[in-house]
Every structure is written in C-alpha cells, then in structure tokens.
C-alpha cells in the first residue's frame with residue numbers, strides 16, 4: 001500500500017499540465033503495480049447472471065400482479081424483464097403477449113401491435129391466439145380512428161396527400177402494404193398499422209433547422225460556433241470566450257457523444273444503444289441485461305461494443321463488495337476503452353498516438369489532431385480532457401486505479417478484447433503484458449476524465465437515462481448563473497445562449513447547481529466535491545436568492561418601470577395571441593438583460609424558464 005501511495009504522490013507532483021497528457025509513464029506505473037498485486041491475490045469467484053425460466057416466469061407473474069392492480073407501466077417493465085430472462089421461444093411469446101395487454105390499456109396501440117406480431121412470430125400457442133388477435137383488431141380500430149381524426153384535422157387546412165410521412169422523413173404510400181414478415185399470419189398485418197403512427201416530433205424541430213450553429217462551425221472545434229474561441233488561462237484552464245454576439249436561443253454548440261452508457265435504473269425502460277424510452281424493448285439474445293428499442297440498435301450495439309461488454313455486464317450485476325458507483329464507473333471506462341481502441345483493434349496505434357500527444361506541451365491546443373482540430377470523435381482529443389489530478393484526494397486516485405485494474409482483468413479473462421483470452425493464472429507476471437498495462441492506464445485516465453467531464457443525458461424532462469462524454473462540450477466552465485442552457489435531441493447535445501452574450505464574455509454552462517434551484521451552500525459543496533471547484537460566479541459571490549424567494553418578494557421586478565413595461569407590451573400581446581411564439585420570448589429576454597443588467601430579476605427568471613421549457617419539454 002505504501003508503494004501505491006508513493007506512486008500516487010509522484011503522479012500528482014509530476015502533473016505540470018492542466019490536461020491528461022504528460023503523465024502516461026506515471027499512470028502505467030501506478031496501475032501496473034495495483035494490477036500486479038491483484039492478479040497475485042485470490043480473486044473473488046465470479047458468477048454471471050444468465051437467462052433462465054424461473055426468473056422469466058417470476059417477472060411475468062409480477063407483471064400480472066401489477067396489471068391486475070392497474071399499474072400498467074410497472075407491468076410493462078416486469079414483462080420486459082420477463083422477456084429479457086426468457087430462454088425459450090415459448091417464454092418470449094408469453095412475455096410479448098402479456099406486455100401487449102398492458103400496452104393496449106395504456107393506449108400505446110402501435111407498441112401493442114408490435115408485441116402481438118412478436119408473440120405470434122415466437123409461436124404463441126394456437127389455443128390462446130383468439131384473445132391476442134381480438135386485442136390486435138381493437139388496436140387497429142383505435143389506430144384507424146386516430147388517423148381519421150388527424151386526417152380530418154389535416155383536411156381542414158390542406159388538401160390531403162396520397163403519401164404520408166413517418167418520423168424520419170421516409171414515405172409510405174397509403175394503400176401499399178409493407179412486405180409481410182415471414183411467418184406472420186395472413187390478414188393480421190400488425191406492423192403495417194403500427195408504422196402508420198409517426199413518432200412525436202418536438203415543436204422546435206418543426207419550426208427551425210435545429211442543427212444550425214449560429215455563425216456556422218468554428219475551424220478549430222467544428223462542434224462549436226465560429227463566434228467562440230478556445231482560450232487558456234491559469235485561473236480558468238481551457239474555456240470558451242465569445243468573439244461575436246449571441247442572442248438568447250442562439251445555438252452555440254451542437255455535438256454527439258464520443259462515448260455514452262445507460263444508467264442501471266433505465267436498463268428495462270430505455271434502449272441501451274440510443275437511450276430512448278421504449279415500451280417495446282427487445283433483449284440481447286445472450287444476456288438478460290441489454291435491451292434495445294429496435295433491431296437496428298441491437299445490431300449496431302453488438303457490432304460497436306456489446307459483443308465485448310456482454311460477458312462483463314453479466315458479471316458486474318453480481319459483483320460482490322463493489323458499490324453501485326464503482327460498477328457504473330467500470331462500465332463507463334470499459335466503454336471508453338472500446339471506443340478509443342476501436343474494440344481492441346487499434347491498441348498499438350493508440351500507444352503511438354499518445355506519444356505524439358504527450359509531446360505537445362501547449363495547454364490550449366492539448367489533444368488537437370494533426371490537422372489542428374479539437375475533434376468530437378478523435379481519441380486524442382477525448383483523452384486530453386481535464387483530469388483534476390492535482391486536486392483529487394489520494395484515496396480517490398487509488399480507488400480509480402483499483403477499478404481500472406479490475407476492469408482490465410475482466411476484459412482479459414472474460415472477453416476476446418485482447419488477441420488471446422487469458423486465464424488469471426497466465427497473468428502472474430504482469431510486466432510481460434504491456435498491452436494490458438497500457439489499457440489499464442487508459443481506463444485509469446478514463447476514470448479521472450469521465451468523473452470531471454461527463455454529462456447526464458436527459459432526453460425527456462426530469463428523466464436522466466445515461467451519461468456521455470461530449471469532447472467539445474467538456475471545455476465549458478461552470479457557473480451557477482450560466483449564460484447558456486442545454487437540451488438533447490436524441491443523443492445530440494445542443495447548447496443555446498440563455499442571455500445575450502457579448503464578444504469577450506466567457507461562456508459558461510451549469511454542472512448541476514443553478515442558483516435559482518439550489519441554496520448557495522448546498523450547490524457550492526456539490527460543485528466542490530464533484531469538480532474540485534470553489535465557485536465564485538456572481539450568484540455565489542453575491543448570494544443571489546432562489547426562485548421561490550425571488551417570486552415571493554418580487555425581487556428585481558420591473559413592474560414599476562413604466563417605460564420598460566411599455567417597451568415589452570407588444571411582445572406580451574404576441575404571447576397572449578400565441579403562447580408558442582418563442583421569438584417574442586427571446587426578444588423579451590434580450591431587452592430585459594440589456595436594461596436590468598446582472599442582477600436577479602423576477603421577469604428575467606420567468607422568461608428564462610419559458611425559453612428553457614420550450615426546448616426541454618417540447
């Protein structure tokens with residue numbers, strides 16, 4: 001233990017750079033030492049969870065109880081679990097059939113039809129099919145009724161078209177049947193009717209090109225606007241400065257995750273690949289853990305990551321003496337390792353690239369590619385993010401080193417990630433396995449990077465479904481009174497100006513403690529604990545009141561400022577005529593900020609809330 005402590009201290013002392021690069025040798029020494037101790041000690045027995053009849057039946061019965069009580073959502077989740085654990089066609093057919101009943105009652109007719117089709121495809125017993133088909137007929141009737149209602153609405157405004165569009169813009173002609181699935185029963189073309197219900201589209205997507213960066217993409221970092229520059233200072237580290245003006249609502253950055261994972265509490269409600277809410281989840285054929293919203297997501301997940309993760313996820317669920325946070329971290333770092341090494345196929349190239357990256361001592365451009373870009377999808381850029389190595393407590397660093405050593409042992413002994421699948425006894429002298437040591441050090445770096453940089457992914461209001469590493473977004477610094485806010489379109493994170501931003505302003509996001517919703521002491525403690533940052537934003541320095549206090553005492557209210565009220569009147573009238581006139585809200589915010597300045601203000605808070613909820617709760 002003393003040696004490990006010394007290695008951690010050396011790591012911290014040698015850390016001259018603000019970012020991760022420059023410490024590869026020290027990281028490998030620390031993780032190599034822990035790895036060596038781990039492989040020589042007695043590893044706990046590993047028992048993976050597997051599909052089995054007993055659990056599948058138990059979850060189905062639990063689902064039935066919820067169904068009887070009228071708890072449809074709980075029933076749907078239990079039937080999804082029953083399907084996940086099912087180890088035969090028969091059990092799968094039952095799980096799909098029962099889920100279709102809860103879906104029907106929840107008025108999710110499209111999902112109901114998909115499940116009926118799946119139950120039949122899995123050979124749902126002939127003698128029980130009558131009920132299922134009756135339900136299918138009723139769901140089709142409901143869909144037809146809904147489509148007629150929509151059609152009537154549509155005809156009122158436009159002449160009806162012969163082609164209808166579904167979610168992603170693909171068109172199906174009204175009278176042409178979708179080719180029948182093999183084995184489906186004649187006349188019950190359930191999938192045809194299911195496809196007629198288009199996915200719900202957020203309001204803002206119907207009105208604007210949501211993917212347009214204001215001023216177009218920056219040359220140095222294509223995911224941010226050209227009105228922003230990357231800066232570096234001792235006080236702020238890397239951060240973003242505005243070089244041009246932004247108005248409230250303008251898009252300042254837009255990016256897909258470099259790597260992302262689902263949270264365990266969403267395993268049976270959300271797709272493990274795209275993280276969207278789904279009532280029709282289908283399981284990985286190998287494990288009871290991973291569920292997908294479609295065949296496409298299941299296939300992509302398998303090809304990109306799940307074939308490696310599958311045996312490990314089975315074990316993690318049963319790992320004794322390892323708490324939930326650590327298990328979550330293990331799944332995150334394994335995912336990052338899979339992405340940076342392209343599933344183990346680029347380990348040598350990555351080793352070489354790390355050497356090139358380490359030779360750049362400039363903090364501002366650390367992690368830039370050879371073409372001079374901070375790239376959302378480059379391993380070099382991803383591994384350059386802030387580590388907070390000097391400010392982290394020793395115990396946290398040691399814990400991360402242990403997690404990384406354990407993760408690499410699991411990869412080496414349970415998967416085909418490395419060219420050879422090892423027995424633990426093969427690894428007794430770890431110095432012979434430089435690839436393992438290197439991968440463990442990358443996962444150690446992933447721990448420190450991910451704990452300081454990951455964003456929660458929230459596709460629906462109030463529901464966090466997973467966590468993602470967004471390389472370019474990771475350069476935003478924190479403020480409890482940020483001048484931007486973010487929302488998600490699928491996995492894509494979009495950051496917009498919340499206030500007017502002027503050239504020379506630093507652009508901030510909130511890491512989770514916004515002044516209006518959390519008392520100063522509480523949020524300061526949270527930000528210090530998670531990000532080693534003693535926040536000194538205006539809201540912290542001046543102890544701004546919270547939302548409730550501002551509303552109760554009308555703090556900063558402009559209601560007595562007759563001139564300003566008069567100036568805002570036309571926008572008020574526009575909003576009374578159309579509550580979704582978001583351009584009016586943006587104009588109000590712009591005017592209020594310019595007139596009121598940097599103070600808490602009741603009307604600003606209202607307008608900001610309005611703007612955010614337009615995008616967050618579409």
Ligand SMILES: C[S@@+](CC[C@H](N)C(=O)[O-])C[C@H]1O[C@@H](n2cnc3c(N)ncnc32)[C@H](O)[C@@H]1O
Nearest residue numbers: 235236237238386453474475476477478531533
């Ligand atoms: C997601 S990174 C932000 C980018 C970071 N500044 C960099 O150099 O890469 C988070 C870390 O940045 C630093 N940071 C964030 N907000 C800050 C602020 N307002 N002032 C100073 N440092 C800040 C803290 O070390 C925090 O843990």
